[in-house]
Amino acid sequence: MEADCPKLILNCPYQDAGCEFQGSKVDVERHLLDDQTATRHMTQMLGAIKLLTKRVNDQEEELKKASKLSSHSTGIEKMDVDSHYGDTRDSASSMKSLSPRDSKEYTAKIKELEIKITQSRTVTEMCRSELKQNKLDMDSKMDGLAKQIQEQNSMIAEVSARVWCGSFTWRITNFENLFQQAKNQELVAIHSQPFYTAVPGYKMCLRVNLNGIDSGAGTHVSMFVHLMQGEFDSIIQWPFSDGLELTIMDQDTQNPVHVKEELFARPTLQAFLRPKTPRNHKGYGYVEMIPHTTLRERHYVSNDTMIVKVRVKSSSSS
Secondary structure, rough: OOOOOOOOEOOOOOHHHOOOOOOOOOHHHHHOHHHHHHHHHHHHHHHHHHHHHOOOHHHHHHHHHHHHHHHHHHOOOOOOOOOOOOOOOOOOOHHHOOOOOHHHHHHHHHHHHHHHHHHHHHHHHHHHHHHHHHHHHHHHHHHHHHHHHHHHHHHHHHHHHHOOOOOEEEOOOHHHHHHHHHHHOOOEEEOOOOOOOOOOOHHHHHHEEOOOOOOHHEEEEEEEEEEEEOHHHHHHHEEEEEEEEEEEEOOOEEEOOOOEEEEEEOOHHHOOOOOOOOOOOOOOOEEEEHHHHHHHHHOOOEEEEEEEEEEEOOOOOO
C-alpha cells in the first residue's frame, strides 16, 4: 500500500507562474483553497500569459525575418548569423553567397524556431484555459458564498423578528433626507423590518409614507401595518382579528405628547387575510397619522430621527 510521506515538502502547482509557496500536502491544499491565494494565482497566471505572448510575438517576428532571408538566399552576400536568431552583422558588400551547408543549417534553425513558437503557443493556450477555469471556479465560490450570506441574513432577520412579540419600535434615522426624497416623489414609502405578534404568532411590518397618500398626500405622514408570510401561518387562526395601536413618539423626555391611534381588524378586508405573497399588498392604518406642521411643533423628529411604535392588542384581552 502506497502512502505519502507527511513530511514531504511540495511546491505549489503554480510554481511556474511565480508562486513560491512550499509546504506539506495538507498545507498546499489549504493554500490552494484560500480565496486570496486564488486571486494571487490568477494575477500570476495572467502575468505568465502576457510574458509567453510577448515571447511568441518576438519569435514570430524573427521567423518572418528568417523566412524572408531564406527565400532570397541565392543572390545574397555571405552573412554572419549570430548564435541566437541570425541577425546580420557585416555589410552586404562584403558578403558571399551562402554555401549549401550554410543554407541547410539555416533552414534547420528556422524549423527549430517554428517548433519553439508552436510549443509556446500550446503553453499559452493551456495557461489561458487554466486561467479561465480558475475564474469560473472563483465565480462559483463567490456565488456560493453570497448565497450563504443571504441565507444567514434571512435567518438572523427571522430570529430577530421573534424578539418583539407584539410590541415593535422603529427608529427612522436620516429623517430629513428621506422626508425630502418623499416630497420630491423619489421615495413613496419605507418599510420596517418584520416582527411577530407572538411565538407562534402573526408576522407583520410597518409602512410609512412620509409625504402621505390619498387625502393625506403632501400634508400628512401616513402609517400602515402589513401582514407578511410567516413560519407559523399554518397553525394560527385566520383572518387576523386583534387590535393595533400605532404611535409616533414625542422625544421630549419631560412632558411627552405621543400621537396615538387605535385600529381594529375587519376580517372581511384583504389586509387581514392570510398573505399569498411575502408581504400583503394591502395594508391597514391611517392616511392622516400626523400633519407635517405638527412634526415640527414638538420633538417628534429629534436628532434627525423619528420613532414610531406599534402594539398588538389581543382581542381576548380586556
